[in-house]
Amino acid sequence: MREAHSVEQVRAAEAALMAVLPGGALMQRAAAGLAATCAGLLGRVPGSRVVLLVGSGDNGGDALFAGERLARRGSRVDALLLAPKRAHTAGLAALRAAGGRIHPADAPGFLADAQALVGGADLVLDGIVGIGGRGALRPPADVLAAAAARSRALVVAVDLPSGIDADTGAVAAPPPGPDRAAGPAGLDAPGAAPGPVAGAAEAVEGVGGAWHEAPPRPAGPGLPGAAARGDLTAHGTAAQAPAEGDAHAVFGTGMALTAVRADVTVTFGTYKPGLLVDPGAEYAGVVELVGIGLTPPAPVLRAAQHADVARLLPVPARESDKYARGVLGLVAGSERYPGAAVLATGAALRGGAGAVRYVGPRPVGDAVLAAHPEVLVGDGRVQAYAVGAGLDTGSEARARLATVLDAGVPVLVDADGLTLLAELGKSALARVPGALLTPHAGEAVRLLAGLGLATTRADVEAERLATAAELAAGYGATVLLKGSTTVIADPYGETWANPTGTPYLATAGSGDVLTGLAGALLATGLRPVDAAVCAAYLHGLAGRLASADGVPCAASDVAAAAPRAWAEVRRA
Ligand SMILES: NC(=O)C1=CN([C@@H]2O[C@H](COP(=O)(O)OP(=O)(O)OC[C@H]3O[C@@H](n4cnc5c(N)ncnc54)[C@H](OP(=O)(O)O)[C@@H]3O)[C@@H](O)[C@H]2O)[C@@H](O)CC1
Numbered sequence: 001m002r003e004a005h006s007v008e009q010v011r012a013a014e015a016a017l018m019a020v021l022p023g024g025a026l027m028q029r030a031a032a033g034l035a036a037t038c039a040g041l042l043g044r045v046p047g048s049r050v051v052l053l054v055g056s057g058d059n060g061g062d063a064l065f066a067g068e069r070l071a072r073r074g075s076r077v078d079a080l081l082l083a084p085k086r087a088h089t090a091g092l093a094a095l096r097a098a099g100g101r102i103h104p105a106d107a108p109g110f111l112a113d114a115q116a117l118v119g120g121a122d123l124v125l126d127g128i129v130g131i132g133g134r135g136a137l138r139p140p141a142d143v144l145a146a147a148a149a150r151s152r153a154l155v156v157a158v159d160l161p162s163g164i165d166a167d168t169g170a171v172a173a174p175p176p177g178p179d180r181a182a183g184p185a186g187l188d189a190p191g192a193a194p195g196p197v198a199g200a201a202e203a204v205e206g207v208g209g210a211w212h213e214a215p216p217r218p219a220g221p222g223l224p225g226a227a228a229r230g231d232l233t234a235h236g237t238a239a240q241a242p243a244e245g246d247a248h249a250v251f252g253t254g255m256a257l258t259a260v261r262a263d264v265t266v267t268f269g270t271y272k273p274g275l276l277v278d279p280g281a282e283y284a285g286v287v288e289l290v291g292i293g294l295t296p297p298a299p300v301l302r303a304a305q306h307a308d309v310a311r312l313l314p315v316p317a318r319e320s321d322k323y324a325r326g327v328l329g330l331v332a333g334s335e336r337y338p339g340a341a342v343l344a345t346g347a348a349l350r351g352g353a354g355a356v357r358y359v360g361p362r363p364v365g366d367a368v369l370a371a372h373p374e375v376l377v378g379d380g381r382v383q384a385y386a387v388g389a390g391l392d393t394g395s396e397a398r399a400r401l402a403t404v405l406d407a408g409v410p411v412l413v414d415a416d417g418l419t420l421l422a423e424l425g426k427s428a429l430a431r432v433p434g435a436l437l438t439p440h441a442g443e444a445v446r447l448l449a450g451l452g453l454a455t456t457r458a459d460v461e462a463e464r465l466a467t468a469a470e471l472a473a474g475y476g477a478t479v480l481l482k483g484s485t486t487v488i489a490d491p492y493g494e495t496w497a498n499p500t501g502t503p504y505l506a507t508a509g510s511g512d513v514l515t516g517l518a519g520a521l522l523a524t525g526l527r528p529v530d531a532a533v534c535a536a537y538l539h540g541l542a543g544r545l546a547s548a549d550g551v552p553c554a555a556s557d558v559a560a561a562a563p564r565a566w567a568e569v570r571r572a
């Protein structure tokens, strides 16, 4: 399991440890781990070209000390000091003594030289800001982050990619400016090579392995294809004369990024929530944790791995019958949307329950039976309900929802069921012993409106963790908020980020498949939060399996791939 701690928790744990360690010991631990990772990525260290982007805080200090270690092993190390007067003094002295070259941002011609160095590097180390960062990258860091993204260099972020919010994963939008919409203005770095993202960020992050078990790319100088991450947040920066002694006022003209896009992030002591939640998770690439001896308290966010899910998944006992394994009542589909019921049922049958009982209009039941003859049709005993997929919002749907919410069993509410729930308000869940709500961002907006809170879809997407937690507390239910990172919050404060998934899951019916899997797991007796964690994980993994080699998949392919996802998880 990956556990993430807030900046406040990290600071407190660091302070406790620093009080009993010699000065600088923690930074040396961090730098040693960082340098070892970089050396592994480079393969051959002597002769390699390493460029350090060095900010004004301890994050820059980590980069300088790691640079010192690489320089002692034969790397050519160039440090670009973005705030020369505030660069870490001891780190700077150490790098100098090891033969590293220092380039202060207030020197004449800095920006052009810096871009040339970044463009010719094998590895760029992002030590601009760490947990002390606030908001978008400032000039000239923003321009150099873009140069790093365009270069062939492997980009390694120190602690976290500079510019992402450590607690939320948010990435600030580019600041407005006269030239900022103008796009690229001819600042292509030497050696820039457009092309697809190389394998680093697509290694096994989040699906059961540490990145170094499946090296992201061949080691050695001249590492191929690190850059050309083509979706730069492109904006021009205004040409402006540098103010004396103020490196942040040294502007160039060209593309800039509000945050660094890393291939690998080496984080210290513990994961930060922003490394597990998009967009920060996407910017971080493959994340490696380096222990520095911190003992933080309970995490604010967790991300399951194969073994965690394997431990939770139900295993039938020898004497189990279908009722002992759990029966899911699926209240879904309508004459207008019969497909949702068929899809959800197909997934539910692969979700570990003993049986799936379809409850709904006769013609839809016939369609479900035709596709899945093992389904029970009609009212009867169930251990949990899943209600809402393709249900419609008319009077018949309202009556069905009311019956389900009164049945005294755990209930998953999705899609149209959420629209109706938002109208009814949180009191509608009062008699449900364990509710699981599975909104996407638009449905989350409706649910928040049901609590009297006005917001927008964009706000929900920017604040996924906070939204899920707010809904969970407001409705007294577990909430699985679907999105590029699916997050889960329960009403007691437990929060999870799902590490599996693929953009190919953004396909019609995908949510119905998730409903089926999560509903079935709920029926087997899992706590709503555990059912949500397992279902999101399996759904994301099944999506990856169904779209392997970049082949687009349909929702029914995802349901069909669920058994392979189980098998992969169980093998762990
Ligand atoms: N403490 C420990 O024991 C250990 C800590 N460790 C390391 O220390 C890191 C935390 O160091 P930190 O606290 O010095 O803050 P850090 O992240 O370097 O940045 C602060 C500086 O950045 C500046 N700045 C802010 N936003 C900016 C922006 N958008 N764009 C540009 N600049 C921006 C800000 O400037 P100001 O706003 O004040 O002008 C301020 O000067 C941590 O992540 C880990 O790497 C490890 O060595 C392990 C042991």
Ligand SMILES: [K+]
Pocket (backbone or CB within 6 Å): 059, 126, 127, 128, 129, 130, 157, 158, 159, 160, 161, 162
């Ligand atoms: K950083």
